[in-house]
Amino acid sequence: MQLGMIGLGRMGANIVRRIVKDGHTAVGYERRPHQIDVLRQELGDDFQGSTDLAEFVRTLETPRVVWVMIPAGATGAVIDQVAELLEPGDIIIDGGNSRYHEDIKRAEQLQPKGIHYVDIGTSGGVFGLQRGFCLMIGGEAEPVKYLDPLLKSIAPGVEAAERTPGRTGEPSMAEQGYLHCGPAGAGHFVKMVHNGIEYGAMAAYAEGLNILHRANYGAEHDGEFSAEETPLEHPEYYRYAIDVPEVTEVWRRGSVVASWLLDLTASALHADPNLDSYSGRVSDSGEGRWTIDAAIDTGVPVPVLAAALFQRFSSRGEALYADKMLSAMRKAFGGHNELPGA
Amino acid sequence: MQLGMIGLGRMGANIVRRIVKDGHTAVGYERRPHQIDVLRQELGDDFQGSTDLAEFVRTLETPRVVWVMIPAGATGAVIDQVAELLEPGDIIIDGGNSRYHEDIKRAEQLQPKGIHYVDIGTSGGVFGLQRGFCLMIGGEAEPVKYLDPLLKSIAPGVEAAERTPGRTGEPSMAEQGYLHCGPAGAGHFVKMVHNGIEYGAMAAYAEGLNILHRANYGAEHDGEFSAEETPLEHPEYYRYAIDVPEVTEVWRRGSVVASWLLDLTASALHADPNLDSYSGRVSDSGEGRWTIDAAIDTGVPVPVLAAALFQRFSSRGEALYADKMLSAMRKAFGGHNELPGA
């Protein structure tokens, strides 16, 4: 089967690599010719590329399958452009990080033209080439079914995890690592929540490890506290110089918190035990925010996911004005001075 | 009636001032002679002072009333010292910020000696002289009753607030601004929770005002977002240059969030509209922490009070290690670079 890929960045190129390795062919569109050359050299005749969108579309067999894999901000315009060149029966896939609201709108816009729209949330990051990509898919049943051979090649496959006890017979789609979640937007919706969970789980590890990092506080601060600090009531309880990298390593085996995120954390700590190469100003892409928005819309309490998001905001200094306000109140009622430079 | 005051700092001195103004007399102990001189000059013969603890005790009429008003860290030692000099029937008051656990222990230790122990949480800060101090009292009924004339003079009095609808007749103790909350420790327990609430309410204002502070974000950032930032979907919704000091002022009259904390906030913002004189590194005294501890011990959910406490920790940079851990994970799975200095 043939896949057209718009955008040959890391994600797009790796998806192309996985399907070609599995016996499919690919056509790529990309403005940077170098990206095309690299894949061409690597994949030979199974891959064709073009820097011209119209030529890219002409090269594709019908019904055309066009996977758009570019930054969320640029996706809308490119979909509009390519839709002009497509015909009824063709399929456009948005595999990027669009908000699912956009999917609903786009599917409606494309329907009168007979063009099918499929949204696919992909997880797997820089490891996707090797592990396969976890695919969360939204759209009509028919085009999703049509894409099945490609999706199967991109996804990790059933052997990527032990089968869940009780599941027998032919593995379900989900067991192979891809899932048709519902109509337009459902794929990005599920991917959005996936990322919301990711934020929460990451924060759980980070906060816990911070406690371990501080477990020697009693030894370090014995008896020396300023007037504005709360003294440790029991310094003897905090005399542990914990080797945090080794702790993350030991938890990888047999513990309840073993996870792929923990594997990555252990790996990062092995490479940089004191985390000196990181700033600690943590960005957030839209999904974490949209997850909270969705929870608020539907009245679902998400205290943990929201706390994780807000800590990222705080990490970037966005609480400063609020914190100054607290200092101002403390000075006003208690005479406490929290001065700049103090 | 006569009050002995150990510690003539701002709080101790102001309590002395209030009772003398109300017709009582006071004896003060303080290591710094200057503090004694100031009060002596101001209050005349109604006040005697000493820099010698034994002399201070000898000067007091029996049964002696000894109010200890010094930093929490020093309170225990001073109470031990003075208890050696007291006789059965005398009363020791801890009016500072001790943890209520200490009160329970001290009351037990003093009981065999026949010395009464009373713990009093006081709120009112630098405004207590003029507004009166709100007193939360723990201890046996008898000594608390004995102290009533003094407590009445220190507290704000019933006229400090409109009477609660439905309350008639002789004002209760609480309506006069002081309350016997229960046995030893009850005073500091209630004061502890008071401060826990204070943290939460302060944070509510600070967070909300931070949103107002950012209400012009759409005008300021129109279209200019880095790849790692989530762009504003609707910049047109954030084009308000809100005058935050004036907003705090308008809320003081008729709004649901009118409060003394808001009065102080409006005052601080009037004096320093941009909060330039504050660092935003917010200290926390023990009470906020102990409040969460008590909630955890008794299984009471306090998500808001805890979030307020943790934001103070974060304001002092204590989340940095955790934040670096998040950066490390993001780089590991997504290749995102959050480098120092970036």
Next chain:
Amino acid sequence: MQLGMIGLGRMGANIVRRIVKDGHTAVGYERRPHQIDVLRQELGDDFQGSTDLAEFVRTLETPRVVWVMIPAGATGAVIDQVAELLEPGDIIIDGGNSRYHEDIKRAEQLQPKGIHYVDIGTSGGVFGLQRGFCLMIGGEAEPVKYLDPLLKSIAPGVEAAERTPGRTGEPSMAEQGYLHCGPAGAGHFVKMVHNGIEYGAMAAYAEGLNILHRANYGAEHDGEFSAEETPLEHPEYYRYAIDVPEVTEVWRRGSVVASWLLDLTASALHADPNLDSYSGRVSDSGEGRWTIDAAIDTGVPVPVLAAALFQRFSSRGEALYADKMLSAMRKAFGGHNELPGA
């Protein structure tokens, strides 16, 4: 000056009462004739009412001032209707709880017709008649200035609170209890954040009082804990039968947490000390949600305000599915049984 009021429910009627008491006149529109009769009887010739919208508009002097004070859900349609009947130079005020996004849209729609649109967030609730309403105003400068005599009558006035230290001379608008916050939507934006703060402050009190409510836990549970409960390490620390209504009363005088919300809490607890007449299923109107949305849009950390909102969701049982999921995980890894009816 004359005010036209659409909607003579409690809020609308009380605004009419305040302005008439202050020497203005009012015309009311309301579908329920009884509401009109009541005001007519009470206010005499200073008030005219109609159940017919066109007649209502005809009765108004030009430039017409039409204040719409009806449930948020119905506001849009009524504004559309009345706008058809108005002329250039007339003013429409939305005094309800609309989302400020609507204000921006409506102002744009009305501008070509020469109709001025002003949004006013009002706080004060059932006490507004007596205390005055705190008014947060958005819109163009000119119509807001024109409305000044009416706004002044509706607002609480400068005497409603002590003047902020340092403020001298002619009281500012804010000091009189109303504020022009910015262009269309600014009034509802500030009111929205006001309510967000309200949620946070309310939760701070509620959580703290819950701890006091549980302060006798050690006496109540001494030594009797099931296998799935964490036993109290120090039951002796939780032997206080705190009189929560009296505590809220004592805090009203001299304490840092004194506030109007606390006044109301003390009043409610005086009337119903055990809160038996409340279900504890806490509703939330849109403002609390929209506050969090705005914070997320602009990257402002609001852990406290969000925790307050989510606790309301939880109070209505909306966490149940998540909680069952936790039970399911606990059973899966630890064999813990958390069965229905157990």
Next chain:
Amino acid sequence: MQLGMIGLGRMGANIVRRIVKDGHTAVGYERRPHQIDVLRQELGDDFQGSTDLAEFVRTLETPRVVWVMIPAGATGAVIDQVAELLEPGDIIIDGGNSRYHEDIKRAEQLQPKGIHYVDIGTSGGVFGLQRGFCLMIGGEAEPVKYLDPLLKSIAPGVEAAERTPGRTGEPSMAEQGYLHCGPAGAGHFVKMVHNGIEYGAMAAYAEGLNILHRANYGAEHDGEFSAEETPLEHPEYYRYAIDVPEVTEVWRRGSVVASWLLDLTASALHADPNLDSYSGRVSDSGEGRWTIDAAIDTGVPVPVLAAALFQRFSSRGEALYADKMLSAMRKAFGGHNELPGA
């Protein structure tokens, strides 16, 4: 090597099984003879058991290794008892869920007797027999080294996870699934934080899945909202009937949130797709609480871990009083009725 095990419940018995399978021998003490018989039958001569503590101790080779694996509440008394029967050079291990404070105290008490004390936090739950137990160890270096052959047999072993990139040569202790974390208490300290993280990660999944569970809210509630509910602004965004069990299955392969907890969740949802067999009243053992206590003591912000703990409290109805207080305030200022049974 020989291990003495006090307590042959599931955990103790499984540890015995693992070491015997690996060529060691075991002696068990247990009051219930049936438990002894079961193991005796299963393991033959490599296992001896006794219902008499003195006999148990006499049976052990010196230096004796006594692992105590009983409920935390009973551990202290049993350690005191057995310590009376031991000799200098013997080793006591607390493998249960004691608070690490206890470890520090016990190690100090046993030191004068020449008895070594080792605390071991074990994770692995009901799967430990098959997966191995993750061991977090505190105590002096010498006895921990002496125990190494046993620990290696109990732990999962290096093959339980892929090696972390960059780790080469002889696998470290941590890579084999056990770690000497520091002096007395360090094992239970690290286990405590492990569980704190576990709470946070569990909550992240549960909250996210709750959003998916509600993703059809727009279809279900179209236009029907009571006056006290916030209507959905965009019901068209919530028309997804997500198959939550299948989503947890698909995330197991290739996604960033793949983890052992997710494996268990997928398994639980496969067995009971609607979670009907769970009550949603979620217990918490001490570790989650103690984690927050430790964070507060050392000034580490843990908003996510704390929110997870408090949601468990709320799941058991512990927020009810606070929620009623919110209802009371809402009625007081806004006239909103949230009545029981309403």
